[in-house]
Each structure stands twice: as structure tokens, then as C-alpha cells.
Amino acid sequence: MVGAGRMGGAVGALLVKAGHPVFFSSRHPENLKDxxxxxxxxxxxxxxxxxxxFGDVVVMVVPYAALEEIGKAHGPALxxxxxxxxxxxxxxxxxxxxxxxxxxxxxxxxxxSVKLLQGARIVRAFNGISYRRVGEIAHRAGGLVGVxxxxxxxxxxxxxxxxxxxMGFEPVLVGGLAMGKYLLPGTPLAEEHTPxxxxxxxxxxx
Ligand SMILES: NC(=O)c1ccc[n+]([C@@H]2O[C@H](COP(=O)([O-])OP(=O)(O)OC[C@H]3O[C@@H](n4cnc5c(N)ncnc54)[C@H](OP(=O)(O)O)[C@@H]3O)[C@@H](O)[C@H]2O)c1
Numbered sequence: 664m665v666g667a668g669r670m671g672g673a674v675g676a677l678l679v680k681a682g683h684p685v686f687f688s689s690r691h692p693e694n695l696k697d698x699x700x701x702x703x704x705x706x707x708x709x710x711x712x713x714x715x716x717f718g719d720v721v722v723m724v725v726p727y728a729a730l731e732e733i734g735k736a737h738g739p740a741l742x743x744x745x746x747x748x749x750x751x752x753x754x755x756x757x758x759x760x761x762x763x764x765x766x767x768x769x770x771x772x773x774x775x776s777v778k779l780l781q782g783a784r785i786v787r788a789f790n791g792i793s794y795r796r797v798g799e800i801a802h803r804a805g806g807l808v809g810v811x812x813x814x815x816x817x818x819x820x821x822x823x824x825x826x827x828x829x830m831g832f833e834p835v836l837v838g839g840l841a842m843g844k845y846l847l848p849g850t851p852l853a854e855e856h857t858p859x860x861x862x863x864x865x866x867x868x869x
Contacts, residue, residue, distance in 0.1 A: 664688060664722050665714050665733060667695055669794040670750060671724035674830075677801055678722075679705045681829035688714030712737065720746045720822065723780075727753040727772070728762055730779040742782030746819040748826075749776045749787045752847050773813050773843015786814035786823040788834070790846040791853030800855060801831030809835045809858035811865065813842040833858045837865035 664675040667687035675685045679702045688711040689695050695708035707717075715721055715737045721744050725733065730751060734741070741747055753766045753775070769775035776785050788810055789797065800808045810832040814820045820836060827834040835858050837845070842865070845852050851864045 664724060665711055666722075666724035666729075666751075667698060667708065668724070670789070670797075671722070672698055673794040673797045674722060674724060674750060674789055675706070676702055676798060677830040678826070679703070680801075681826070681831075683826075683829075684718070686714045686717035715740045719744060720748065720826065722748045722750060723776075724750045726757055727751045727766070728758040730776065734780045738781055738783075741780050745784060746822045746826075747780060747783040747785050748789075748823055749773075749780075749785050749843075750789045751776070752790050754848075770841055771844020772847060773840030776843070777840060784814075784816040784819035785840060786812050786816075786819050787840070787843040787846045788812045788823055788827060791848050791850065792855065796855065803831070806857055807831065807833040808855050809833050809861040811835050811837045811846055811852045811856075811861050813837055813840055813846055815839045835861040835865070837861065838869065842868070 664671045664687045667689055675687055678685050684705045687695050687708045692708045699706040699708045753763045755763045766772055766775040773787050810827050812823055812834050824834040845868050
């Protein structure tokens, strides 16, 4: 996990529950002691570089404005991974209106992330579900909640789908990274939907 704040902590906890060893990053890893103690022996914490090096999959859960710096510092290592899951959203009040405008000019958050993390096999996921809810709605009885995903690399998509199923959701591929612009809070695909609802909404967006 690159980023272990509200959403990174929640998504990483679901990965631990699914049985994966998870390395949480912070620029101040001592602040993650409570998180790793709570999650048990599968959870570790340390600096960003160690998190990037740790596993096959890197989950990016940082403010969108941090992606440029992370791409510059860790680009080749990220490009070597079979999957970089991009949970990050460009939000004007946090990341600035200039960045949000630039993202729009690239065709949206999916295609912009590719420019910032060059060569990475990116799949966008979990972008429209709140950190407050993601843990509560995992493994929902009576029908799994759908997670819309977008990506261009078939192997990365398969890997993301398997991880998301293990976390207790049904992944729904809505298209390539060009569709990543719809995987944001405040779009019709955001919040909680059944897989069938996601397919229906996505068909109307193409
Ligand atoms: N909150 C939600 O419900 C939610 C839902 C879906 C998607 N998202 C998206 O997920 C991302 C994170 O949101 P959040 O709410 O979890 O934010 P947050 O609680 O503020 O956590 C941000 C995390 O990013 C790390 N970070 C910040 N700048 C960094 C940098 N330059 N290099 C490395 N790490 C850096 C922070 O680590 P340090 O300890 O080093 O500061 C912290 O772990 C955002 O893009 C957001 O739009 C959030």
C-alpha cells in the first residue's frame, strides 16, 4: 500500500483479512504502529520505497497530487509490477484546480495516471466507495457489492479481479483506462451498486 491513510488503511485491512501479507507505507512509518498492531502479523509498515519493493501488487492510495512525485521517484520499480491498483482521485479542493484541469485534458483520471506512472500496468478500482463503508460492505450477505474497474492490461485486470473477489466484492470491468474518468466520487458509478447495476450504468456511459 502506497498510502495508509483513511482509504489505504481500510483497503489494506481487507487485503490482510483476505490472507495477504501487506506492507503499508508512510513518510512517517512510526505513525502506523497502531494500524499494524491491530491488523496482526501479516501487516508491516515502512517507507514508500520498501512498500513499492515489497510485493507483486502496489496499491496507490495517495492524494492525486502526490502521484507525479511518486512516479518520478519509483517509476521503474512500479513499471516492473504486474499490477498497480489506482485508488487515487483528483479532487480540486485537495489537489488544486490546475491539476484537476490537467487531468481532464489527458482524458480523465485513468489516462492521466498512465502519464504520471509511466509504464505501470494500472487498474483503477475502489475510487467511488467511501473508506467509511468499504469494510462494512465487504462480503455482503445476499449479494456482493460490485466494484467497477478500468484497465488496459489483461493480466493486470485478471490479477485485480482475483484480489477484489478475495476482498469480498464482485469486480466489474467497465472498460479501458479511458473509462477511468467515470471511476470517481460523484459520478453515476460511484457509491454502492450491484454488479448488474454497474453493467447497466456503464453501458449508458460509453
Ligand atoms: N477517503 C475515501 O473515502 C476515499 C475513497 C476512494 C478513493 N480515495 C482516494 O484515495 C486517496 C487517499 O485518500 P485518503 O482519504 O486515504 O487520504 P488520507 O487519509 O489523507 O491519506 C493519504 C495518504 O497518502 C500518503 N501520502 C500523501 N502524500 C504523499 C507523498 N507525497 N508520498 C507518499 N505518500 C503520500 C499519506 O502518507 P504520510 O503518512 O506519508 O503522510 C497518507 O498515508 C485519494 O486520492 C482519494 O481521493 C479516498
